[in-house]
Amino acid sequence: MTNISKSPFTNEIEQAEPPCKFSMPHFTFFKWDEDLKRHLKHYRNAIILYRSNNDLMCKIFATTLQGKVQDWFYTLLPQSIWSFDKFSLVFTKEHSSYCSIKKKFYHLFNVKKDPNESLPDYVKRFKVKKEKIVGCNDSIAKATFQK
Incomplete structure (x- = not known):
């Protein structure tokens, strides 16, 4: 007891x-x-x-x-x-x-490559951010990545 x-x-x-x-x-x-x-x-x-x-x-x-x-x-x-x-x-x-904050595709525009960051590291970081955005299609991700 x-x-x-x-x-x-x-x-x-x-x-x-x-x-x-x-x-x-x-x-x-x-x-x-x-x-x-x-x-x-x-x-x-x-x-x-x-x-x-x-x-x-x-x-x-x-x-x-x-x-x-x-x-x-x-x-x-x-x-x-x-x-x-x-x-x-x-x-x-x-x-x-x-709680995860729902992010929109335009949040990807804020993901920028740091001057001392390698391209592979930047790509990994970008992909992680993209995965957290519900419904983000590949064409939008590609456009924001190229920008």
């Missing part, structure tokens, strides 16, 4: 058992510097069959946290999380600065 009282989850969540024949879906782990929205979408999709089981949603989500995020989880006040909605809200508020 001592460990349960230190958990951010209510006793009801902590004591809940998984349903019969529960099979743990595959999850990616969330680390401090990753995309929060992507992680939540992945999690919700992976556990879609158990969405109505609030206790399970909370407990399993906590297992997807790693490193500093897991440390953060244990700093939450004991018994302060009573639902997955509350958990995801607290999680989102804490880690919202890591």
Whole structure:
């Protein structure tokens, strides 16, 4: 009982058992510097069959946290999380600065080659920036690269 009282989850969540024949879906782990929205979408999709089981949603989500995020989880006040909605809200508020900002193709115009940067290094950096832009087609990327 001592460990349960230190958990951010209510006793009801902590004591809940998984349903019969529960099979743990595959999850990616969330680390401090990753995309929060992507992680939540992945999690919700992976556990879609158990969405109505609030206790399970909370407990399993906590297992997807790693490193500093897991440390953060244990700093939450004991018994302060009573639902997955509350958990995801607290999680989102804490880690919202890591949400990816949606960028448009014209952001590529700001990617310039540094004078001391080799061409291969510049191309790699440009490609990384391009990949972060949703829906950026190759003709636009080519035009911005040539510019």
